[in-house]
Amino acid sequence: MLKTRLDAARIRAARRMIDPVFLDSPLYRCEALEPGLGCTVSIKLETANPVRSFKARGTEVVTSLLAEKGSRDVVCASAGNLGLALAWSGRRRGLAVTVVASRFATAVKLDRIRALGARLELVDGDHEMARERAAAIARYDGIRLLEDSLDIETCEGAATIGLELVDGAPSFDTVLIALGGGALATGVGHVLKALAPEVEVICVQPLGAPAMTRSWHQRRVVTTDSTDTIADGVAGRRPVPAVLDDLLLVADDAVLVQEASITAGMRILLEHAGLVVEPSAALGIAAILEDRARFAGRHLVTIVCGSNVDVGAYRHWVGMTPVHRP
Amino acid sequence: MLKTRLDAARIRAARRMIDPVFLDSPLYRCEALEPGLGCTVSIKLETANPVRSFKARGTEVVTSLLAEKGSRDVVCASAGNLGLALAWSGRRRGLAVTVVASRFATAVKLDRIRALGARLELVDGDHEMARERAAAIARYDGIRLLEDSLDIETCEGAATIGLELVDGAPSFDTVLIALGGGALATGVGHVLKALAPEVEVICVQPLGAPAMTRSWHQRRVVTTDSTDTIADGVAGRRPVPAVLDDLLLVADDAVLVQEASITAGMRILLEHAGLVVEPSAALGIAAILEDRARFAGRHLVTIVCGSNVDVGAYRHWVGMTPVHRP
Numbered sequence A, B: 001m002l003k004t005r006l007d008a009a010r011i012r013a014a015r016r017m018i019d020p021v022f023l024d025s026p027l028y029r030c031e032a033l034e035p036g037l038g039c040t041v042s043i044k045l046e047t048a049n050p051v052r053s054f055k056a057r058g059t060e061v062v063t064s065l066l067a068e069k070g071s072r073d074v075v076c077a078s079a080g081n082l083g084l085a086l087a088w089s090g091r092r093r094g095l096a097v098t099v100v101a102s103r104f105a106t107a108v109k110l111d112r113i114r115a116l117g118a119r120l121e122l123v124d125g126d127h128e129m130a131r132e133r134a135a136a137i138a139r140y141d142g143i144r145l146l147e148d149s150l151d152i153e154t155c156e157g158a159a160t161i162g163l164e165l166v167d168g169a170p171s172f173d174t175v176l177i178a179l180g181g182g183a184l185a186t187g188v189g190h191v192l193k194a195l196a197p198e199v200e201v202i203c204v205q206p207l208g209a210p211a212m213t214r215s216w217h218q219r220r221v222v223t224t225d226s227t228d229t230i231a232d233g234v235a236g237r238r239p240v241p242a243v244l245d246d247l248l249l250v251a252d253d254a255v256l257v258q259e260a261s262i263t264a265g266m267r268i269l270l271e272h273a274g275l276v277v278e279p280s281a282a283l284g285i286a287a288i289l290e291d292r293a294r295f296a297g298r299h300l301v302t303i304v305c306g307s308n309v310d311v312g313a314y315r316h317w318v319g320m321t322p323v324h325r326p
Helices: A008-017 A031-037 A057-070 A081-092 A108-115 A127-141 A152-166 A183-197 A211-216 A241-250 A259-273 A280-288 A311-317 B010-018 B030-038 B054-068 B081-092 B108-114 B127-141 B152-166 B181-197 B210-219 B241-250 B257-271 B277-288 B311-317
Strands: A028-029 A041-043 A073-077 A097-101 A118-124 A142-145 A174-178 A200-204 A253-257 A298-303 A320-322 B028-030 B039-045 B073-077 B096-102 B119-123 B144-146 B174-178 B198-204 B252-257 B297-303 B320-322
Touching: A008 A028, A008 A057, A008 A097, A008 A183, A008 B198, A008 B210, A028 A320, A028 B127, A031 A041, A031 A259, A031 A280, A031 B108, A041 A152, A057 A073, A057 A142, A057 A152, A057 A280, A073 A081, A073 B010, A073 B119, A081 A097, A081 A152, A097 A108, A097 A127, A108 A183, A118 A127, A118 B039, A118 B174, A127 A142, A127 B181, A152 A183, A174 A183, A183 A200, A183 A241, A200 B252, A211 A241, A211 A253, A211 B152, A241 B119, A253 B010, A259 A280, A320 B127, B010 B054, B010 B108, B010 B152, B010 B181, B039 B152, B054 B073, B054 B081, B054 B144, B054 B152, B073 B081, B073 B127, B081 B096, B081 B144, B096 B108, B108 B119, B108 B152, B108 B174, B119 B127, B144 B174, B181 B198, B198 B210, B198 B277, B210 B252, B252 B277, B257 B311, B277 B297
Parallel strands: A041 A298, A073 A097, A073 A142, A097 A118, A174 A200, A174 A298, A200 A253, B039 B297, B073 B096, B073 B144, B096 B119, B174 B198, B174 B297, B198 B252
Antiparallel strands: A028 A041, A320 B320, B028 B039
């Protein structure tokens, strides 16, 4: 019996709370990727939905429960995708959503949060400062603070991806999961370890934002003073102890990858899979690129977890510059 | 009672023959597109599957029926996507697949056809010449010739997209469908007219390959001597009479769009929806761009029917050039 904070019955209930537009996302083998990577690769695509990331699986659960209780307000800190998803889910249920983000966050994510009618507050610092500010707002206004990865709804919402992966007999050996706060990794990892324990769960984080991976290896919370990565979605510095405890139970490994591998992964996904992805969503491919021998001949699933990119930055990362148009 | 060649029971049966990896593709509203287009836009995404186009819905039906009968061989002419889909479906069922294509066809489509183990024969001419050669092979070898749009399986396979569109109460006013040979348009159009007749069915074809659209307007087959469009997937010159008859029953309109609108559509889908699409898949957005007044305030669904592009050409179309990497 797996002793994480997650619960099988609540994960099944989560599926019923989530708008079907976010469920049963494409899962398909992408053979065009394989000659270059030396292994069998399947994509679980979490970007073909109204918020272009997996995060709405969690915010749908949170806002459903809030609406049930008659709550009106919710605030979260976000690097962008959580806030965007919360704005979408909250609008649908008539909730007032406040998102606190770093003013250095990806512009298109902030634009979409505003466009969805949420109140956006920017802090002049990184994501950890946004977390502090969101907590202060929640205390001051007496409203619900949604904390990514700590709040079990975010993990159990993400865990519904795991249910979809194990539906039918899984033919894959390993799942590669982007690791940031840990909601995706503990959610999907929990379901895999409970229902398909033979499948290896490997978390991937940028070398420039290694706090959770270092914590996992040292089996205690390790924080860092700063982050330095283009993978904005996973750039935390202060792992949550309860999430680390769960991750220790469900992850088989956690690896760090270089920035050059992340951009190479983005290019490969564009050129061979026709997929635009944000840096966090290329972490799985980056991990394969950095250790081909380890994965040779195996069947890997990589969860493509988001595609919200600023077009200019994206063009730069994938090695394109705009043509001058007079 | 709708008197096309398509049959409701066979379309439902088709759903059971198609590998689920191709079914229930994402259908979602894409609000980021809307300010620029002046209408509500939903995407039906037919590219997140192993062949990156909708064509496998048809080839799954064809090859299922062939395998049932114990047939071993099948040949088709293809601009690329049909051949790629037939190669995928045929491999899965142990069939020997021959694809005839123009040597000017999109290189990545031809590469994928070869990679899937099909026999590829190139002709030194356009798609109509490939059709003639495929027919000759079928006659000479006594094997099944799969003819796109003429063979009812290709239409009824595509029609399963229509079933997914009308599942639940459709909230949209209009569906924009790329028009080439007509399988997609008559398939989806048939289901819409049968089950949601209030939904407007608009076919979109490039001005540089207008044969079927002109035929629809003149209510008789009109051929052209040549085609001139980047939308390789819809560049036919000789409409099939039986397909035109069906199209006359299910389409509310057929419009032609300029090449510049197609590339603008591709850019918009990349920059605001994060989607890589091939030119044929941008025809719906192109149609909106060319007649904003007509569509203002309406809710449109556009079927993003394929994403197989040569990377170099794609970069050129969407206004990017590769960065020089020393």
